[in-house]
């Protein structure tokens with residue numbers, strides 16, 4: 001019997017997608033971004049499937065510690081760095097690399113917390129206006145860091161793009177050139193590119209690339225699917241039909257009665273909802289795959305169920321398998337129907353969905 005809701009993971013696709021990164025950036029080392037529980041796919045299994053990457057990146061210290069405790073000896077960068085001496089000591093103890101992006105972190109380093117030196121990535125804010133130092137203060141900060149005994153030399157240098165997924169926006173070129181000007185003459189390796197830049201902005205590749213979403217087989221661009229970019233989707237989300245019934249003209253479906261039947265048809269009730277991470281804002285018409293056939297979502301998605309219009313001549317029956325996104329139904333397409341990005345869909349799959357390795 002198939003579970004009510006499960007996500008099938010094609011782990012072999014991760015190596016394929018990593019190969020794709022190498023073919024786009026043949027001279028760069030790869031820091032595989034596996035934050036947020038490996039974009040919802042499971043941190044440890046994703047790290048295992050990507051063990052050929054040169055390094056890993058996570059957002060938070062505890063994610064890095066989980067990887068060390070599971071036995072990974074790769075370099076691991078903590079993208080948000082640390083905010084207090086206690087966290088710095090954890091980075092030292094587990095030998096995790098820290099992103100340094102604000103002056104508080106320099107003060108903590110200089111008060112000499114802990115014993116062991118760690119490697120760092122000094123972050124320049126080139127226009128994202130999230131983490132990083134401004135260009136004007138960068139060289140003074142760099143000088144302070146090269147004098148700090150708790151920091152392994154050379155200091156590495158990074159930035160992050162705000163609009164790399166828009167190939168027509170020259171903001172990325174401005175960010176690249178501000179980065180190049182600011183780090184000119186400084187020693188240390190450089191890293192700029194996320195997935196969109198790896199696929200779309202060749203001049204950003206540099207020493208290290210930081211792919212996230214493309215490793216999971218998903219396009220960073222709103223107008224393309226991963227498959228069109230030579231990627232293979234890792235996650236396919238499945239459920240099953242639990243009821244099939246006719247509906248008459250004038251009847252409405254679901255909470256609020258937002259969908260009204262115009263010509264009599266057959267409804268299919270699918271055992272998955274927003275409690276599993278299927279987006280409640282998916283509009284009527286969002287495709288759902290049943291027995292290899294696309295049928296439209298109708299009415300509001302509820303917590304544990306959603307409804308589809310099977311059409312008059314359907315032979316679908318309770319127990320039939322249903323695909324919500326994945327190999328034959330791009331998650332990128334579902335994201336458009338739900339006014340979101342595919343990142344939120346895969347990250348949002350909830351605890352009760354069984355993750356099954358293919």
Ligand SMILES: *Cc1c(COP(=O)(O)O)cnc(C)c1O
Pocket residue numbers: 033035079160193194195196210211212213214220
């Ligand atoms: C999440 C993240 C990445 C990866 O971004 P994708 O768009 O998923 O490729 C790279 N660098 C930083 C700093 C990030 O936060």
